[in-house]
Amino acid sequence: MPLFEAKNICAGYGDVMIVNDVSLSVSNGDLVAIVGPNGSGKSTLLKSLLGLAHLFSGQVLYRERDITRIAPWQAVEVGLGYVPQVNNVFTNLTVNENLEMGAYHRHDKAGIRSDLEEMYQRFPELAARKKARAETLSGGERQLLAIARAMMARPRLLLLDEPLAFLSPKASEVVLNRLLQIQAEGTSLLLVEQNTIKALQNASYGYILNEGRCVMEGKGPQLLADGSLRERFLGLGKEV
Amino acid sequence: MFDIGQILVNSVVTSSLYLLAGTGLTLTYGLSRFPNFAYAEFITLGAFCGLFFLAKPDGVFFLALIVAFLVAGFVSASSYTLVFRPLVERKTSLIHLMVASIALGYVLRHSMGESWGWSAQAYQIMWPVYNIGNVRITGLWIILIATAVLTAVALHFFLTRTRAGKAIRAIASNPDLASVTGINRQKVVLLTWFFGAGLAGVAGVFRAADTRLFPMLGWDILLPIFAVTILGGIGSFYGLIIAALLLGLAENFGVVLLSGLGLSTEYRMAIAFLILIGVLIIRPKGLAR
Numbered sequence: 001m002p003l004f005e006a007k008n009i010c011a012g013y014g015d016v017m018i019v020n021d022v023s024l025s026v027s028n029g030d031l032v033a034i035v036g037p038n039g040s041g042k043s044t045l046l047k048s049l050l051g052l053a054h055l056f057s058g059q060v061l062y063r064e065r066d067i068t069r070i071a072p073w074q075a076v077e078v079g080l081g082y083v084p085q086v087n088n089v090f091t092n093l094t095v096n097e098n099l100e101m102g103a104y105h106r107h108d109k110a111g112i113r114s115d116l117e118e119m120y121q122r123f124p125e126l127a128a129r130k131k132a133r134a135e136t137l138s139g140g141e142r143q144l145l146a147i148a149r150a151m152m153a154r155p156r157l158l159l160l161d162e163p164l165a166f167l168s169p170k171a172s173e174v175v176l177n178r179l180l181q182i183q184a185e186g187t188s189l190l191l192v193e194q195n196t197i198k199a200l201q202n203a204s205y206g207y208i209l210n211e212g213r214c215v216m217e218g219k220g221p222q223l224l225a226d227g228s229l230r231e232r233f234l235g236l237g238k239e240v
Numbered sequence: 241m242f243d244i245g246q247i248l249v250n251s252v253v254t255s256s257l258y259l260l261a262g263t264g265l266t267l268t269y270g271l272s273r274f275p276n277f278a279y280a281e282f283i284t285l286g287a288f289c290g291l292f293f294l295a296k297p298d299g300v301f302f303l304a305l306i307v308a309f310l311v312a313g314f315v316s317a318s319s320y321t322l323v324f325r326p327l328v329e330r331k332t333s334l335i336h337l338m339v340a341s342i343a344l345g346y347v348l349r350h351s352m353g354e355s356w357g358w359s360a361q362a363y364q365i366m367w368p369v370y371n372i373g374n375v376r377i378t379g380l381w382i383i384l385i386a387t388a389v390l391t392a393v394a395l396h397f398f399l400t401r402t403r404a405g406k407a408i409r410a411i412a413s414n415p416d417l418a419s420v421t422g423i424n425r426q427k428v429v430l431l432t433w434f435f436g437a438g439l440a441g442v443a444g445v446f447r448a449a450d451t452r453l454f455p456m457l458g459w460d461i462l463l464p465i466f467a468v469t470i471l472g473g474i475g476s477f478y479g480l481i482i483a484a485l486l487l488g489l490a491e492n493f494g495v496v497l498l499s500g501l502g503l504s505t506e507y508r509m510a511i512a513f514l515i516l517i518g519v520l521i522i523r524p525k526g527l528a529r
């Protein structure tokens with residue numbers, strides 16, 4: 001049984017349909033990647049799963065429970081964490097307050113406190129900046145904070161929208177390693193990435209989106225090895 | 241004729257009123273992102289609620305404050321639920337929300353005029369007057385200043401220490417992220433509309449007790465209240481405190497200047513107006529940003 005499934009998603013903004021009949025599924029412990037060129041609808045797809053973009057039709061299932069069109073704030077209770085592509089921290093709040101907000105729906109005070117400690121151990125960059133307003137963080141630190149904030153809800157599935165974009169190679173390496181660690185500890189990841197090679201190398205399964213449609217899906221490394229795909233949709237050279 | 245100590249006291253009194261009246265406006269503006277012109281009527285409504293208790297000299301002032309808080313809060317929360325929330329959910333534009341708020345303001349103001357009469361009335365409660373040196377201060381002013389200071393301190397702790405307070409700041413900072421973080425935005429917004437307007441109602445009682453009571457009471461001070469909100473940086477509570485102090489000082493020293501120039505003190509509104517326009521030109525995002 002898949003952990004998470006989206007079936008025949010058609011989504012967009014207002015009357016405009018951007019994502020057209022896309023289906024995907026994530027099994028427990030998986031890292032699933034969604035890749036594709038700019039403007040292909042990757043962010044819209046993620047948003048529509050959480051009620052942040054208009055869902056024209058389709059079905060969203062979590063452990064076979066229908067969660068289509070739940071309110072965005074209820075997605076967290078179900079077990080879905082989300083790290084948006086932009087504006088993914090509360091800039092006016094301190095690092096610590098950002099993390100507390102991540103646990104907003106939880107009421108187990110002791111658990112929250114120990115999770116806070118754990119996040120600071122896992123992300124020492126943040127521990128040093130606890131009292132700093134999030135707007136003063138560097139791009140990489142913000143990305144880590146956004147991930148840590150989402151983890152504070154103890155999600156079973158983390159939806160990540162281009163967490164490696166705009167980071168220096170070093171920072172991007174750090175963030176990717178943390179994500180793989182999170183996956184190894186049992187949280188499934190649905191990862192949207194521009195960095196196709198890194199995403200597909202690590203993904204157990206991948207979907208390639210183009211102009212709102214899924215043009216190809218398959219095991220991550222296999223997609224990467226397909227020469228015609230590399231040229232047509234991934235913007236990579238023929239050779240691996 | 242004008243004692244500097246007296247001007248300072250008058251300024252703090254003015255500032256306290258603007259702070260109480262402006263708190264709800266800045267918090268709801270920060271969350272809902274449109275200027276609610278009907279806000280003036282929550283102030284007036286509170287003042288009229290006070291009349292139930294203060295029409296006789298032996299009225300209980302404290303009771304008037306509480307009832308004004310509850311009634312103004314309730315009407316505000318209802319107006320959000322019945323008028324603004326449906327519009328916001330349909331992604332109505334800013335301009336339409338503003339027009340709706342002006343329209344709602346008309347309805348409330350004229351309903352109050354029809355119910356309580358258009359001519360000015362006065363609370364009958366008397367206040368002791370203290371003279372410290374040349375400075376005159378009334379019991380009412382002392383309660384007003386104390387209420388404003390207590391509210392500011394309480395709100396500081398509320399916004400920085402409590403779950404609901406942090407949620408308000410989180411929504412103001414990033415509404416979409418707040419939602420996916422598990423914050424039920426509508427619930428928090430409704431709560432803020434209630435408490436904010438409740439404070440406006442309290443301000444109305446103070447204003448009526450210090451001057452007179454009439455249906456235009458709130459509308460007449462809406463401009464300086466918007467001025468402090470914008471000067472402080474919309475949505476910023478700390479900016480509001482500083483802005484209220486500044487405008488209180490500017491108005492009261494300005495009044496002295498006006499009479500020095502032989503002009504009517506009725507021009508005091510022009511001071512708020514000048515400051516508002518000046519801020520919009522020089523620091524459009526307010527002092528706090």
Ligand SMILES: Nc1ncnc2c1ncn2[C@@H]1O[C@H](COP(=O)(O)OP(=O)(O)OP(=O)(O)O)[C@@H](O)[C@H]1O
Pocket residue numbers: 013018036037038039040041042043044045085194
């Ligand atoms: N809020 C919005 N309202 C209307 N149209 C939008 C909105 N956000 C995005 N779009 C449009 O939807 C299309 C897909 O955008 P989307 O952000 O989903 O692409 P993406 O694959 O995430 O691109 P990128 O790699 O640049 O992040 C684009 O044409 C974009 O202009």
Ligand SMILES: [Mg+2]
Pocket residue numbers: 042043044085161162
């Ligand atoms: Mg995107």
